[in-house]
Amino acid sequence: MAKLWAIVIKEYRHLIRDPKTLLMIVFTPLIVTILFGLGYGGSPGRVPIALVLEDMSSLGYRLALKIRNVPPFDVAYTPRTRYEAMDLILDGEVFAVVIVPRDFEEEVMKGRGFIEVIVDEANPLIADLLASALDKIAYEIQLQVSEKARHPVVKVIIRTVYGPTVSKMESFMPLVLGVLLHLVPMSLISISICRERELGTFEQLVMTPISKWDIIVGKLIAYYTATMSDLVLTLAIAVVLFEVRVRSSLMDLIIFSSAFLFCSLSIGMLISVLARNQLQAQQASIFFFIPSLLFSGAFTPLKMLSPFARTMALTLPMPYFVNGIKALMIRGFSLLDVLYDLEAILIIAMLYFLSAIYMLKLKL
Amino acid sequence: MVRNLFKLLLPPWIKRAMEYVVLLKDLTKRFGSFTAVDRLNLSIDRGELFGFLGPNGAGKTTTIRMICGLLEPTEGEILVFGHRMPQERIKVLKRIGYMPQHFGLYEDLTVYENLDFYASLYGMSRNEKRRRINELLDVLLLKPYVRTPAGKLSGGTKKRLALAVALIHEPELLILDEPTAGVDPPLRRMFWKYFKELNKAGVTIIVTTHYMDEAENCRRLVLMSRGKILAEGSPLEVKRRAFGGDLISVRVRHKDKHVLMAFEEKLKQLPGILEASLRGLYDHGTEYLVIVEDASELIDDIVRIAENAGLEVSVSQVQVSLEDAFIKLLEGEHGQVMGDSY
Ligand SMILES: Nc1ncnc2c1ncn2[C@@H]1O[C@H](COP(=O)(O)OP(=O)(O)OP(=O)(O)O)[C@@H](O)[C@H]1O
Numbered sequence: 001m002a003k004l005w006a007i008v009i010k011e012y013r014h015l016i017r018d019p020k021t022l023l024m025i026v027f028t029p030l031i032v033t034i035l036f037g038l039g040y041g042g043s044p045g046r047v048p049i050a051l052v053l054e055d056m057s058s059l060g061y062r063l064a065l066k067i068r069n070v071p072p073f074d075v076a077y078t079p080r081t082r083y084e085a086m087d088l089i090l091d092g093e094v095f096a097v098v099i100v101p102r103d104f105e106e107e108v109m110k111g112r113g114f115i116e117v118i119v120d121e122a123n124p125l126i127a128d129l130l131a132s133a134l135d136k137i138a139y140e141i142q143l144q145v146s147e148k149a150r151h152p153v154v155k156v157i158i159r160t161v162y163g164p165t166v167s168k169m170e171s172f173m174p175l176v177l178g179v180l181l182h183l184v185p186m187s188l189i190s191i192s193i194c195r196e197r198e199l200g201t202f203e204q205l206v207m208t209p210i211s212k213w214d215i216i217v218g219k220l221i222a223y224y225t226a227t228m229s230d231l232v233l234t235l236a237i238a239v240v241l242f243e244v245r246v247r248s249s250l251m252d253l254i255i256f257s258s259a260f261l262f263c264s265l266s267i268g269m270l271i272s273v274l275a276r277n278q279l280q281a282q283q284a285s286i287f288f289f290i291p292s293l294l295f296s297g298a299f300t301p302l303k304m305l306s307p308f309a310r311t312m313a314l315t316l317p318m319p320y321f322v323n324g325i326k327a328l329m330i331r332g333f334s335l336l337d338v339l340y341d342l343e344a345i346l347i348i349a350m351l352y353f354l355s356a357i358y359m360l361k362l363k364l
Numbered sequence: 365m366v367r368n369l370f371k372l373l374l375p376p377w378i379k380r381a382m383e384y385v386v387l388l389k390d391l392t393k394r395f396g397s398f399t400a401v402d403r404l405n406l407s408i409d410r411g412e413l414f415g416f417l418g419p420n421g422a423g424k425t426t427t428i429r430m431i432c433g434l435l436e437p438t439e440g441e442i443l444v445f446g447h448r449m450p451q452e453r454i455k456v457l458k459r460i461g462y463m464p465q466h467f468g469l470y471e472d473l474t475v476y477e478n479l480d481f482y483a484s485l486y487g488m489s490r491n492e493k494r495r496r497i498n499e500l501l502d503v504l505l506l507k508p509y510v511r512t513p514a515g516k517l518s519g520g521t522k523k524r525l526a527l528a529v530a531l532i533h534e535p536e537l538l539i540l541d542e543p544t545a546g547v548d549p550p551l552r553r554m555f556w557k558y559f560k561e562l563n564k565a566g567v568t569i570i571v572t573t574h575y576m577d578e579a580e581n582c583r584r585l586v587l588m589s590r591g592k593i594l595a596e597g598s599p600l601e602v603k604r605r606a607f608g609g610d611l612i613s614v615r616v617r618h619k620d621k622h623v624l625m626a627f628e629e630k631l632k633q634l635p636g637i638l639e640a641s642l643r644g645l646y647d648h649g650t651e652y653l654v655i656v657e658d659a660s661e662l663i664d665d666i667v668r669i670a671e672n673a674g675l676e677v678s679v680s681q682v683q684v685s686l687e688d689a690f691i692k693l694l695e696g697e698h699g700q701v702m703g704d705s706y
């Protein structure tokens with residue numbers, strides 16, 4: 001036990017005194033999370049649109065107000081005529097124009113009301129988004145009008161458990177966490193043993209009555225606690241800066257992530273045991289990371305992958321992690337609901353861990 | 365119990381083998397097709413100060429690493445304290461202190477942290493650690509560097525630290541691979557004084573070196589070249605082996621050529637003389653170089669026959685250095701013709 005502790009302390013000292021590892025541990029999650037957040041953090045009012053209000057009735061105003069509050073859109077211009085608005089699209093100032101036509105209220109009362117939307121053909125995605133947002137608004141307006149006129153109404157109550165209310169950043173969190181808790185720990189620990197071989201410190205180390213368990217478990221503990229900070233950091237940035245919500249209990253999330261972290265570290269450890277030098281180790285961890293990323297299920301659902309890729313994905317810890325994190329963070333499930341993923345991750349981790357211990361030779 | 369009983373029943377030659385600290389039998393190491401160590405047979409007794417000498421690439425480090433169980437031998441057998449290496453190395457690691465040829469400590473840890481780390485790996489208690497580390501810091505003059513990162517130390521100080529780590533657990537067998545390489549003369553002297561003290565206190569020491577003057581300190585040594593042992597024994601024995609015996613220089617002042625030839629005749633017939641040859645002339649005299657089995661027995665005889673012949677004579681033993689012996693043996697191995705040696 002004292003030996004194990006000695007190894008842990010020694011590894012901490014290496015980690016703290018090497019500015020490169022510190023930088024990697026602290027800055028990678030910082031940069032990756034912020035980049036993802038800036039790229040996908042769906043803060044409202046990002047897509048500029050123009051609104052032309054030709055009808056000055058109260059219903060017209062009410063509609064305009066609703067349009068201003070649709071999350072991804074920002075009413076950047078309110079030109080007086082539709083011709084001015086058209087120019088804005090052509091100049092690339094706005095992506096779409098919404099026109100509330102003259103006599104809108106009257107036409108609605110007659111049952112013939114419509115809203116005109118002009119979209120930039122180059123952005124079909126925005127057109128779809130805007131169309132569905134406006135559908136919803138139109139439906140609400142219709143509902144209000146019908147109720148006032150005491151017409152019979154069929155209300156559709158949409159309860160969103162998850163889906164539309166999830167911001168884009170939230171849906172990317174499983175991937176962000178997966179990337180950070182896989183690549184950083186794996187590549188960090190992958191050089192830990194072969195570096196000792198390269199520097200010649202291994203020769204002295206293995207002359208002591210130390211066991212393989214002491215070396216491997218000691219290093220794992222040190223790197224585990226050090227890279228656990230990546231989870232904390234990533235979550236903190238996502239929550240504070242990009243308003244990401246963790247819907248499950250934090251404890252469940254930490255336990256689940258810990259298992260994955262252990263798995264990443266075990267894989268890195270096996271690489272370190274097998275690699276001849278540091279360069280080889282770094283390359284091997286990146287080589288391992290690529291299929292993990294591609295077949296993670298974050299880009300394409302696993303069901304749509306080729307049978308080969310699907311089989312391969314089964315052996316990688318990343319798809320299980322992405323799946324489990326989705327369930328925890330986004331759907332708000334508990335650890336019990338992701339037991340299958342947790343078990344899979346732990347089994348893979350144990351395989352790599354035991355192989356690392358088996359393969360480590362206390363020799364030159 | 366059973367083990368001890370078993371030991372009693374063993375034949376005497378095996379019992380003797382167990383008394384050896386190190387026993388090498390036909391030890392061979394090949395790297396691919398290159399043979400680094402070639403059928404080495406050697407035994408090192410308890411309490412010896414044993415030296416490995418040899419030029420670069422002789423296979424010293426490879427041999428030492430195999431003794432430590434760090435490298436697997438290609439062929440042959442290694443027993444350390446009676447245990448097979450590397451299979452049973454775990455049983456003897458606590459009894460061995462090892463200082464590798466290249467600095468093998470953590471450069472980002474301080475002197476104290478390195479010592480403390482290794483002390484912990486040997487399972488020493490907190491008090492034991494503190495006592496032992498302070499002791500070593502004092503003896504090896506490392507006190508001023510306690511807080512210095514090992515990587516910032518000078519070459520000589522690094523070697524002292526490496527020695528301290530090798531000694532941290534008070535091993536019975538100390539294996540030092542070129543402990544004095546790149547160390548200045550005063551420190552080298554200090555190292556050797558310390559090695560001798562340790563040896564006197566009962567520590568068996570195995571040391572490799574390139575410095576011949578140091579090797580004179582060894583009680584026994586082997587001279588290695590290209591993976592083979594060229595000579596083995598005490599420094600004196602190795603020197604004798606190199607030249608076939610002791611060297612004596614005989615200088616006579618001659619007046620008459622015939623007297624001189626008669627003397628030469630008699631000298632060659634003297635029992636115990638292996639070889640006598642004319643080495644050259646010096647002012648009014650002639651010098652012979654004589655190789656004898658044992659110089660101390662024959663010097664008087666030589667003086668006697670010279671004086672009987674009426675010659676003025678001065679006889680002295682030539683002090684051969686290990687370096688001379690070393691070069692002679694290497695030349696012999698390479699099959700070169702001797703130049704103008706003694
Ligand atoms: N791992 C290895 N792979 C291949 N060849 C090796 C290896 N280790 C040593 N050798 C070769 O074996 C030979 C003996 O090397 P060794 O290090 O034992 O010599 P040495 O006597 O210690 O020399 P030096 O005085 O330079 O330290 C050398 O020619 C070396 O190149």
Ligand SMILES: [Mg+2]
Pocket residue numbers: 424425426465541542
């Ligand atoms: Mg060497």
